[in-house]
Amino acid sequence: MRIRLIYFFFLFTFTAYPQQEKLTSVNFKNKAFTEVLAYLEKAFNVHFSFQSNDVANRKINLSVKDKPLSFFLNSLQTETSLFFEVLSDKFIAIRQINDYDVITICGILKSDTNQILSGASILYLNTGLVTDENGAFKIQSVKANTLISFQFLGYISKYVEAKQLFNNNCDTLILKEERIQIETIIIKNYLTNGIDKTKMGSFVIVPKKLGILAGLTEPDLFQSIQLLPGVNSPNETATGLHVRGGTPDQNVILWDGIKIYHSGHLFGAISPFNPYITEQINFINKGTDAKFGDGVSSVLNIKTNDSIQSKLSGGFGMNLISADAYIKIPIIKDKFSLLASGRRSFTDIYQSKAYHETSEIIFKNTQPNSILSTDNNFFFVDYNVKGILKLKNDHYISFSNLLIENKLDFGLKELDDNGAPETDENSLDFKDLLETDNRGYAINWDKKWSPNFKHQINAYYSDYYMLYNKFKTEHDVKVLTFAKKNTVKDFGFELNTSIQVNKYSSLQSGYQFSNKNVTYFFLSTDSDQTKFEGSNISNLNSHALYTTFQSNKNRNYNLNA
Structure with missing residues (x-):
């Protein structure tokens, strides 16, 4: 019994009084590092080994109470950035950190505006982590030479070796916000190949580069323009262009400098311009140049090829409505060449299903329920010819000729009770005859006098x-019920000059003269054969001077006066 009591007393004494870790308090103020180490050696009965160069000229500031040896080792390691390697219970080596030391690092990630970067990516050795909601991170057991990447969307990534963050007392790491100066963006291949947008906001269409556009089986200049912003055709025709709320008559259409007043076949269903000899179209729907002052809504400046042809070339095409051809002929080598194109419908010979479907769309709102169209003949033709003469380098003279012609013979016949056309002499027939054509001629002289000055005379x-003419036939008597005739004769002359002021700026100026002679006549007959007539002839002369300054060094400026 006595033996058991002694054993219990001994066990209780050992458990209640375990061996305690040594603690000490210090108050170092600008104390030499070597003196601090000497004090710790005595306080904790340990020995530090080091190279004199690593500890020389280092001062320590530390004031704490009742702290163990491990605390002092971590604190001194943080303040000196030296590596304290515990060799045994008694011996501790102090040295510079090397690339293969395994260390622990930490920190807080912030932006250069002191914003906490929560959720930032930290990547190293095919692994990684993210910062917490306070932007803090900690990486344990990583080699000192490990390259660590700090990344956050909108900021410049930072790459740091682990040893650079060693003993930084979890200080703040700064990422700079990424600021990118974006240069002016010029949209190329707008919608498709061959449609480019210029710095001034206009569009340049190059038909020979034009890619496939939705809904088109063959190139059509005007239908291509309808795909551009702000352009539509409420009546679904090719040439009925409404640009930014304007009407078709407010568009100026130029073909090699010739003003076009009739720009479509089949009441605008087909464009009259051959895309295979068209060099480019400059479509201006805003910021119109001063020399196009009469373009209230938009300007379509269509130009054919101005270069001298070096070899004979041509082409032929046909669809279910018309056939077309073009040819490019070198007449005098490197001096004079000729371009010609033409198109003719064969609807007066053969009317295909495609023609009938197009006709139904055009005439769908012109037939009352009590009559039936029995005769619908439409014919159109267009051609253009251009000659180009090269006098010397940068000195050209060209002439152009254009014809656009349409003829319509549209008949309506009354139906009988069975829905068949009436055949007796008391039947009522109507016939519309319409003829429109636009002829044009132009001559141009282009001369580049110097690298900075050139002129154009047109x-x-x-x-x-x-x-x-509208006719009504009743009881075999043909009567003219309405007639209308319009003509426009437009003659114009202009001188355009261009001066390149510097690399970014140019000055255009010129003089324009135009003479327009407009006439109209109409005749109307009512049921009593009473005739109403009206006519008018007007003549208008206009003179204009213009100046345009353009600069696009940093931003686009377009000053018109």
């Missing part, structure tokens, strides 16, 4: 003609 004549 003279044109455009002749528009429209004649409409």
